Amino acid sequence: ELPSPNSLARPTHSPLAHASSAPMASRDLAESLLPGGGASASSSHDEYEERAYDSDDKVSISISDSEPDDDGDPGAARARPAFSWRKLWRFTGPGFLMCIGFLDPGNLEGDLQAGAAAGYQLLWLLLWATVMGALVQLLSARLGVVTGKHLAELCREEYPPWATRALWVMTELALVGADIQEVIGSAIAIKILSGGIVPLWGGVVITAFDCFIFLFLENYGVRKLEAFFGVLIATMAISFAIMFGETKPSGKELLIGLVVPKLSSKTIKQAVGIVGCIIMPHNVFLHSALVQSRKIDTKKKSRVQEAVYYYNIESILALIVSFFINICVTTVFAKGFYGSDKADNIGLENAGQYLQEKYGTALFPVLYIWAIGLLASGxxxxxxxxxxxxxxxGGFLNLRLKKWLRAVITRSFAIIPTMIVALFFDTEDPTMDVLNESLNVLQSIQIPFALIPLITLVSSEQLMGSFVVGPITKLGTHSCIHSIFSNFGRFSTSFFV
Incomplete structure (x- = not known):
């Protein structure tokens, strides 16, 4: 287990405690005497740090004149203002970008594998994995709002260099694994929609350039980028809802699957994959940065409390949408392929064709509906x-690079291994399914390396002040970590024995 930030005796970085912080020179001297302190001392200067968002890029949150103010007093008691739909709309965005991590092609692979292999029996696990994921993401958002820094930055500042580097490597591994699935999913969709003209490797090349779409949209503002993702999520929801409506899964079995827990030894791999593809390690780091896209006066407790409140609502709404989409995919394949001879070899690359053979008509081209949803996901x-x-x-290494260069570097980490996969594996090769399932399990292995720092940091009163999490929340999060380790241990036993 990583060392506690408190054990390193680091000075607080909480915006609510800056008024009582030591002068900069004294703090630098104190940090330089700590183990690894010299490395973090330079990072304590905000002007030399890589920030998630520039001030000009942030979205303003309008404050009504009728709302009481705490005049900057961190300890001022203040009742939460009346709920405002307009204000919720201003906060809406980060949660929906975050929920993409619950809807990527790896999730679709996990959903269809669970439906085909276990029918409706693993829906309860999908539900509780989403609940666990929601708890983790709410804590991530809370950390980002209260401290004004995201998780990767805080890990660099609060942990010694060896732990920081180890966490960075594990997070990059999780990112590469997820990105391979995402790029392959997009490439498969492009191949289907092009009628097979564009090969798998060609789809990978096309997808490699989407980072420049991201840069283009980001230059026009955060809200434009969020609107773009809103369109993609709506496309997924409509596509998979149409499939759900046309295939007509059993409502009774769906409800039983959600309520009655069942887990057989034959579906352990799919169960671990569900947890791994729902709770994404890199998503924990992402959400803590996304919430900083709004202008929040972190020196005022009331404003921080308000931001946490609205971000919680927005994140829960986004995850309800993602859960609906995952349910649609799982139940469609449970209805169509559970117990059939195709259940053992169905995957992203042949799922559309199998759906077309079973349900497709001239008026219902399910193959292309599936491909559109898969492309939006990818x-x-x-x-x-x-x-x-x-x-x-940027957070772990504190690199100050131009956005386009940093995007190319981070994209290269995933595109190179993905291109190798695309060149050596054909979409008809069942090895591709094994690879996707294994990558979902890899995500499950990496989860604790994101959760342990998160729960340690949000439990630090020195860092979080009055926003430190309570014992019930800590117990719930520790239970999540324990269940993930237990599931992985059970999977390993069943796999190797």
Missing amino acids: QSSTITGTYAGQFVM
Whole structure:
């Protein structure tokens, strides 16, 4: 387990405690005497740090004149203002970018594998994995709002260099694994929509350039980027809802699957994959940075409290949408392929063709509906993966690079291994399914390396002040970590024995 930030005796970085902080020179001297302090001392200067968003890029949150103010007093008691739809709209965006991590092609692979292999039996696990994911993402947003820094930055500042480098390597591994699935998913969709004219490797090349779409949209403002993702999420929701409506899965079995827990030894791999593809390690780092896209006066407790409140609502709404989409995909394949001879070899690359054979008609080209949803999933997740990669690299290593160069570097980490996969594996090769399932399991292995720093930091009263999490929340998060380790241990036993 990583050392606690408190054990390193670091000075607080909480915006609510800056008024009582030591002078900069004294703090630098104190840090230079700590183990690894010299490396973090330079990073304590904000002017030399890589920030998630520039001040000019942030979205303003209008404050009504009728709302009481705490005049900058961090300890001032203040009742939460009346709920405002207009203000919720101003905060809406980061949660929907975050929920893309619950909808990437790796998730679709996990959904269809779970449906085909276990029918409706793993829906309860999908539900509780989403609940666990929501808890983790709310803590991530809370950390980012209260401290004004994202998780990768805080890990660099609070942990010694060896731990920081180890966390960075593990997070990059998780990012590469997720990005391989995302790029392959987009490439498969492009191949389907082009009628097979564009080969898999050609789709990878096309997808490689989507990081420049991200840069183009980002130059026009955060809200434009968020609107673009809103369109992609709506495309997924409509596509998979149409499939759900046309295939008509059993409502009774759906409800039983959500309520009654069942897990057989034959579906352990799919179960671990569900957890791994729902709770994405890089998504934890991403969300803590996304919430900083709004202008929040972090010196005022009331404003921080308000931001946490609205971000919680927005994130929960976004995850409800993602859960609906995942349910649609799982139940469609449970209805169509559970217990059939195709259940063992179905995957992203042949799922559309199998759906077309079973349900497709001239008026219902399910193959192309599936491909459109898959393309929206792949494109949205590859762009957010690039986004997350920038925050992870900039936060852990404190690199000050131009946005286009940093995007190219982070994109190269995933495109190179993905191109190798595309060149050596054909879409008809069942090895591709094994690879996708293994990558989902890889995500499950990497989860604790994001959760342990997160729960350690949000539990630090020195860092979080009055926004430190309570014992119930800590217990719930520790239970999540324990269940993930237990599931992985059970999977390993069943796999190797």
